[in-house]
Structure formats: structure tokens, C-alpha cells
Amino acid sequence: MKPGFSRCNNATLRRAARSLGRFYDDALAPAGLKGTQFGLLFQIHVGSEPTMGDIAEALIMDLSALGHTLKPLIRDGYVETFADKDDRRVKRVRLTPRGEVKLSEAIKLWSIAQQRFEDKVGAEQAAKLRAALDAVADLDLEMPTAAPSN
Amino acid sequence: MKPGFSRCNNATLRRAARSLGRFYDDALAPAGLKGTQFGLLFQIHVGSEPTMGDIAEALIMDLSALGHTLKPLIRDGYVETFADKDDRRVKRVRLTPRGEVKLSEAIKLWSIAQQRFEDKVGAEQAAKLRAALDAVADLDLEMPTAAPSN
DNA sequence: TCTATTTAGTGGCATATGCCACTTCCGCGA
């Protein structure tokens, strides 16, 4: 088997994610953001003051992981949280003005990387790949429970 | 735009990786291994006492990241390292007998998850997806340097 | 042969992610 060409879907996916992640990270570096942070800011931006749970669900991310990832962004003043008016358990999230500016700046850098990628693989192919990845992400793979019929 | 369906190739890839990663992690949990650890043990297993650099290259992983990731596996006695005979800078890696046993155990669990995945998306489609991901991983995306012609 | 350069890893620091235990709230039922 050629090096790096595993039959494991998970290993292959992670390998590609590491590779592509570095590329986008490099592209965003001038803005001082990582690819994940950019994605998170964007997700908050397009949402309507989403709750932590909303974001975690959209990104298929563990709620606590989201909390951790949000911390540096809050610390740097790009994001702020506030309690929901009706349910005090719920915490909503939004970008600060500073965060909006940073996001705009980052989008310019992201566009370059995104364009570069699409030039290499083709916009069609890229769209197909994203569709396939979204399909995989949304698969219900839960292992059938021992006794699902009781 | 529907939630979670980003145009960003990197964000989409990471999202799918989180999703699939959890599935494989769950499947491997009985063996006490994470998906990444399984992949790493396997890579070491199929190699011929690979060097740190060999592994890092095959997995498109930062050399220092590999070192970090290897630590728990060494601590748990699944992997051991030794200096190369001819080049004292080089560190080679291999599984311990205990590591071989653990890998066998993990492969059984992995097969179930892998099979489940392939049942859901189809073996053909899975193979195509892996091929696409390998292609993406191996793309040369380096941003053209300002002055590549000097 | 001696030195400048390159190569292979390490250690420290920071972010990315998850799981689990725990706290706080909300809502429902007795």
C-alpha cells in the first residue's frame, strides 16, 4: 500500500483536514486568526445572535469544545456573550464591532486561499466535494444498539 | 444559506472530520484508543521501523505534533523508539508486542465502524471520497511567492 | 580538517476537541 493511502475513511479525512487546515491557517495568519476561528466568527456572523447550542449543532461540535474555542475570541474582544432574555440557562453569542472588522479583514484573506483551492481542483469539483462531506457529516452512523426493540 | 453548509472547503472538511471522528472514536473506545491513535499505530505497523520523519510525512503531520501524539502511546507501552544505526539524529519507531496485540484488538473494532460506514455510503462512493481526499491532501497549494523567479 | 549549513527531533506555548461531573434553570406532574 502506498504511503499515506489508508483504507480508513477517518484517517484519510483527518489527513486531508490537516493538510488543508495548514493552507488556510497560513492564508489567515496575517489576520492573526486560525481557520477554525475564522469559521466560528463567520458562523456567529451569519446567525441571529445564536445560542451556544445553535452554533455547536451547526458545526457538529461538542458544546464544551465550543466553549473552549470561544475563549480566545472573547479574550481578544471579537466576540461577546449575553444571557437570553427568556431562558437564563441559554447564552447567546454575537460579534463585537471589533469582531466584525476582523471578520471582514479575514474574509479578504480567506477569499485568496479559497480561490487558489478552487483554481486547483475546479469550482465544480470543490462544490461536489463539499456536498459529499456535508453528506458524510450528517450521516446517522450510530451503531445499532444491542436491543433497539425493547 | 442552510446552517452548517458553508462554502469554505476547510470549514466543511473540519466539520465532517469532527463528525466522523466521533463515530470512529466511539467504535474504538472499548480498546481505549482514539481514531488518531489507531491510525498512528497502523501506520507504524505497516512501515518498516519508520523514522519520525517518515511517519510525519505519510500522515502529513507536523513532526513535533507527531512527537506529542506518540507520547501517550509510548507511556502506555504500545510503541517504542530507538536510534537509527547510521544516523544518530534519526529516531525510529516500532510497535511493542503489547502494541501489536492492542492493534489487532482495535482492528476488530475498527472493521465494524468501517463496515457500517461503507454500508451507509457504499464501498464505491467511499473509495471515491478517499481518493478525492487524498488528492486534496497532496495538492500543492503553496501560495505563489512574491518573487518566484529570482 | 574546520566551519557554515542543513537535517531530525525536542520542549514550550497556544489552540482545537471531547468526555465527564457538576451547577443552574426550566417545565411538568403530583
Place this chain on the structure above:
DNA sequence: TCGCGGAAGTGGCATATGCCACTAAATAGA
């Protein structure tokens, strides 16, 4: 209205990954 079970987050702990600065060792040159 009291109290219990479920929902939403937090904090702690552990692994996953990267970058950077630094050390040690091999190598190309002068």
C-alpha cells in the same frame, strides 16, 4: 407549590496539532 428530570453551559482533564526556538548530528565546502 414542591420536587424531580431534562436542558444548557462550565470546568477540569486528556489528546490532537502547529509554530517557534533550540540542540545535536551529519555534510558540504574552503
